[in-house]
Amino acid sequence: MKTLVTExxxxxxxxxxxxxxxxxxxxxxxxxxxxxxxxxxxxxxxDINSTTEWSEGLCRIDVVIHCAARVHV
Numbered sequence: 171m172k173t174l175v176t177e178x179x180x181x182x183x184x185x186x187x188x189x190x191x192x193x194x195x196x197x198x199x200x201x202x203x204x205x206x207x208x209x210x211x212x213x214x215x216x217d218i219n220s221t222t223e224w225s226e227g228l229c230r231i232d233v234v235i236h237c238a239a240r241v242h243v
Contacts, residue, residue, distance in 0.1 A: 174213065174231045176200040177238035186235060200227065200238075 177183040178199030190197045201212040213227035
């Protein structure tokens with residue numbers, strides 16, 4: 171099963187990705203910042219909004235876990 175995790179570099183997303191990897195799950199992290207480090211092959215996006223193009227990132231994905239949020243505004 172292949173899982174896509176949004177905001178994989180955030181507080182919750184990072185912990186979730188590590189937990190899934192420890193259970194030997196296949197994970198695709200979604201990252202917005204090019205400076206965000208990942209030892210996985212991330213799906214990079216510039217921003218999450220109504221015009222975000224997800225078709226390439228969702229190809230062959232079984233589960234999406236959405237951890238992105240607008241905080242500290």
